[in-house]
Amino acid sequence: MLAVAVLALSLSLTAVHAQEQCIDANQHYLQMNYQTFDQSVDGGWRAVADKEGCQLAAADLIHQYTNAKSDLSEGDTKTLNWHEGQLRATAGQSQRAIALFEQTYKPTERDIAGWNYYVDATIAFIQQDKAKLLQSRETLADVKMPEGLNMTNADGKPVEIEWPMNLDIVDSFIACFGASYKEAYSGKCGGD
Incomplete structure (x- = not known):
């Protein structure tokens, strides 16, 4: 003791x-x-x-x-x-x-960028639920950019963004399925 x-x-x-x-x-x-x-x-x-x-x-x-x-x-x-x-x-x-x-999670009516699908995908990756991860990816990929959306940085200058946002990270979760969150989030898995 x-x-x-x-x-x-x-x-x-x-x-x-x-x-x-x-x-x-x-x-x-x-x-x-x-x-x-x-x-x-x-x-x-x-x-x-x-x-x-x-x-x-x-x-x-x-x-x-x-x-x-x-x-x-x-x-x-x-x-x-x-x-x-x-x-x-x-x-x-x-x-x-x-x-x-x-x-x-955001209220559905305020989630114009598919944040909730990204959250779902992240949780599915951690839980090692590939079916849910793939479904979340598909749903996120279908999110259309709102008309007239102009992203700017802190100085008010226009910023180009990949759309839908966070899809690249979700794709990394799929490519790195079974790896640690740290490896998958960084995209450095499987001997990359």
């Missing part, structure tokens, strides 16, 4: 040490605005996740941020849930990732 307690303490201390290596003590993550915390490519949670072995620390940071901020919009919260889910899926926490992904 003592050996189990010592092992648990050792694992706990290892997790704390790993957290310290991942989190920049000089950053005040919970004080960042949403844009800086979530959308900055070299700051916020992404700077943590980019460090080797720090994906779970980044997922935990997103979880803390989401729970600490009372001024987040519904869309911001769903985006943070999605990103936390991706990190957890990458680290192999499949059930937790699925629960987070399920929180990101």
